[in-house]
Amino acid sequence: MELTFELAEKVLAAQPFSVLLGTRLTAFGDGAATLELTIREDLLQQNGFLHGGVLSYAADNAITFAGGAALGPDVLTGGFTISYLRPARGRLLRAEATVVHAGSRQATCTCRLLTFAGATDGFDHSADGSTDKGTLCAIAQGTVVARR
Numbered sequence: 001m002e003l004t005f006e007l008a009e010k011v012l013a014a015q016p017f018s019v020l021l022g023t024r025l026t027a028f029g030d031g032a033a034t035l036e037l038t039i040r041e042d043l044l045q046q047n048g049f050l051h052g053g054v055l056s057y058a059a060d061n062a063i064t065f066a067g068g069a070a071l072g073p074d075v076l077t078g079g080f081t082i083s084y085l086r087p088a089r090g091r092l093l094r095a096e097a098t099v100v101h102a103g104s105r106q107a108t109c110t111c112r113l114l115t116f117a118g119a120t121d122g123f124d125h126s127a128d129g130s131t132d133k134g135t136l137c138a139i140a141q142g143t144v145v146a147r148r
Contacts (some may be wrong), residue, residue, distance in 0.1 A: 067144025080142025
C-alpha cells in the first residue's frame with residue numbers, strides 16, 4: 001500500500017505525542033516529508049532554547065515519514081543520530097527529511113531542522129517584503145526499516 005499525504009496525516013494524528021506537541025505535516029511524498037510545530041514556552045529548556053528532546057523527536061518522526069514515503073506505511077525508525085549546531089529559538093520549528101537511498105526494506109534519510117523567528121507559517125514576513133529562510137539548528141541522519 002502506498003502512503004499518501006492523507007494517510008500520512010492520519011498516521012500523525014494517531015500519535016498521541018505528536019498531537020500533544022501540535023505537530024503538523026506540511027509536505028509529503030517523493031521520498032521526503034516536512035513536519036512543523038509551533039515553538040511554545042512549555043517546550044523550552046532552562047536557558048530559553050527549544051529542548052533538544054523536541055528537536056530529536058522532530059528529526060526522528062520526519063525521517064520515519066520520509067522513509068515511509070519510499071517504503072510504504074508499515075515502517076519503524078532503525079536508528080538515527082543528531083548533531084545540534086546552534087541553540088534553537090524562534091516561533092516555528094521545521095524538520096525537512098529526505099531519502100538519500102532506499103532499498104526494498106531499508107531507507108537512509110537526512111533531516112535538516114530549522115527555526116523561524118517570525119510568523120508561524122514558516123516565513124518571517126518583514127516590512128520590506130522579504131522572508132526569513134530559517135536558521136539551521138540541527139541535522140540528523142537515520143535509517144528506516146520496513147516491518148514486512
